[in-house]
Amino acid sequence: MKVTDITIRHLKMHLNNPFTTSFGSFKDKEFLLLQAKDEDGTIGFGECVAFDTPWYTEETVKTCWHMLEDFLIPLVLHKEILHPNQISEILKPIRKNNMAKATIEAALWDIYAQQTNQSLAQALGGTKEKIEVGISIGIQETIEKQIAVVEQAIQDGYKRIKVKIKPGYDIELIKLLREHFPDVPLMADANSAYSLDDIDLLKQLDQYNLLMIEQPLAADDIIDHATLQKQLKTPICLDESITSYEDARKAIELGSCGVINLKIGRVGGLTEAKKIHDLCESAGIPVWCGGMLEAGIGRAHNIALTTLSNFVLPGDTAGSSHYWEEDIILPEVIAQDGYIMVPRDSGIGYSPNFEAIDKLTISMKQY
Numbered sequence: 001m002k003v004t005d006i007t008i009r010h011l012k013m014h015l016n017n018p019f020t021t022s023f024g025s026f027k028d029k030e031f032l033l034l035q036a037k038d039e040d041g042t043i044g045f046g047e048c049v050a051f052d053t054p055w056y057t058e059e060t061v062k063t064c065w066h067m068l069e070d071f072l073i074p075l076v077l078h079k080e081i082l083h084p085n086q087i088s089e090i091l092k093p094i095r096k097n098n099m100a101k102a103t104i105e106a107a108l109w110d111i112y113a114q115q116t117n118q119s120l121a122q123a124l125g126g127t128k129e130k131i132e133v134g135i136s137i138g139i140q141e142t143i144e145k146q147i148a149v150v151e152q153a154i155q156d157g158y159k160r161i162k163v164k165i166k167p168g169y170d171i172e173l174i175k176l177l178r179e180h181f182p183d184v185p186l187m188a189d190a191n192s193a194y195s196l197d198d199i200d201l202l203k204q205l206d207q208y209n210l211l212m213i214e215q216p217l218a219a220d221d222i223i224d225h226a227t228l229q230k231q232l233k234t235p236i237c238l239d240e241s242i243t244s245y246e247d248a249r250k251a252i253e254l255g256s257c258g259v260i261n262l263k264i265g266r267v268g269g270l271t272e273a274k275k276i277h278d279l280c281e282s283a284g285i286p287v288w289c290g291g292m293l294e295a296g297i298g299r300a301h302n303i304a305l306t307t308l309s310n311f312v313l314p315g316d317t318a319g320s321s322h323y324w325e326e327d328i329i330l331p332e333v334i335a336q337d338g339y340i341m342v343p344r345d346s347g348i349g350y351s352p353n354f355e356a357i358d359k360l361t362i363s364m365k366q367y
C-alpha cells in the first residue's frame with residue numbers, strides 16, 4: 001500500500017456519564033480521528049486515545065497532532081508499505097509518543113485488512129466470534145450512588161466490574177461492595193494513586209477476593225510493584241507501567257504483575273500490542289483489553305485485538321450507549337448479556353457515521 005492522503009479531525013464528544021478517577025473528572029472527550037487513503041482508494045481510520053490533559057500519560061490531543069503533522073505523517077505518506085507490521089519500524093526514529101504512533105498505524109491496519117479482504121480481527125490472527133465485556137465505573141458522588149451504579153452494571157450483564165479507588169476512597173468502598181455483591185468478579189483500579197508507604201492499606205485489600213488490583217503504584221514503576229506483588233496474593237495488573245514489549249518482558253521477569261491490561265495506544269500500536277500478547281501467552285500471564293473512553297473507531301480496534309487467544313479476561317470495552325448519546329460508527333457497538341459480537345466485514349467492520357462526525361468536528365486538516 002501507498003498512502004496518498006491523510007485527514008485529521010479534532011472531535012469533541014459529550015459523555016453520557018462524567019468519568020471520575022483518582023486524578024479528576026471528565027464530562028467530555030476530545031480526541032483526534034485520522035483518515036488515511038491508499039492510492040487504490042481504500043480508506044482506513046484510526047482514533048487517537050490521548051486526552052486533552054496529560055493526566056493518564058504525558059500525551060495530549062495537541063502533542064499528538066504536533067507529532068503526527070510534523071514527524072509521523074511525513075514518514076508514512078507516499079511510502080510503499082508491504083505490511084502494517086513494518087510501521088512501528090518506520091516510526092522508530094521518533095521516540096515514545098505512542099498514542100500518536102498508534103493512531104496512524106491503526107488506519108493502515110484497517111486499510112490492509114480491507115485490501116486482503118479480511119476482518120481486522122482475522123488480519124491480526126484473532127479467532128473469537130464474540131468477546132466478553134466488563135465495565136469500568138468511575139468514582140461516584142456518594143457511596144449510595146456508587147452501589148446503585150454497580151448494581152445496574154451487574155443487572156446489565158457485564159462479566160466483570162471494575163471500580164476506581166483513591167486514597168480515602170478504597171477499603172471502605174471495597175468492603176461495602178463485597179457486602180452487597182459477595183460473588184461478583186470485582187477489581188479496583190488506582191491509576192497510580194499510592195506508593196509503598198501505603199503497603200499496609202494495600203495489603204488489607206487482599207481479604208476481599210478481588211480479581212486483581214490495577215496500577216496501584218507509580219505510572220513508570222515496575223520495581224516497587226514487584227515488592228508489593230510479593231506481599232499480596234491478589235494479582236497486580238499493570239496498565240500505565242507497560243508502554244512496550246520491553247516493559248512487559250522486564251515486568252514479567254521481575255514478578256511485578258500477574259496480569260497485564262493491554263491498550264493499543266499506550267504501547268504504540270496493534271503490532272506492539274500483539275507482540276506483548278504473544279509474550280504474555282507464553283509466560284502464562286493473562287491479558288485483557290483496557291479502554292480509553294473511545295468512540296466507535298477506537299472501540300472497533302479494541303474489539304478486533306480482543307479476539308486474540310490470550311485475552312482470557314473480560315475487557316473494559318463496553319457498548320457505545322454506555323458512553324455516548326450517538327456514536328461515530330454504524331452500526332454502534334452493542335454489548336448484550338456481557339458479550340459483543342465481532343463483526344465479520346472486512347476492515348474494522350463498522351462504517352464511519354460521517355453525519356455524526358461532521359457535527360462533532362471542531363477543526364480538521366488535510367495532508
Ligand SMILES: O=C(O)CCC(=O)c1ccccc1C(=O)O
Pocket residue numbers: 056135136189191239290291292293294316317318
Ligand atoms: O471505559 C473505558 O474506556 C475505560 C475506563 C478506564 O478505566 C480508563 C479511562 C481512561 C483512562 C484510563 C483508564 C484506565 O483504565 O485506567
Ligand SMILES: [Mg+2]
Pocket residue numbers: 189191214215239240261290
Ligand atoms: Mg487503568
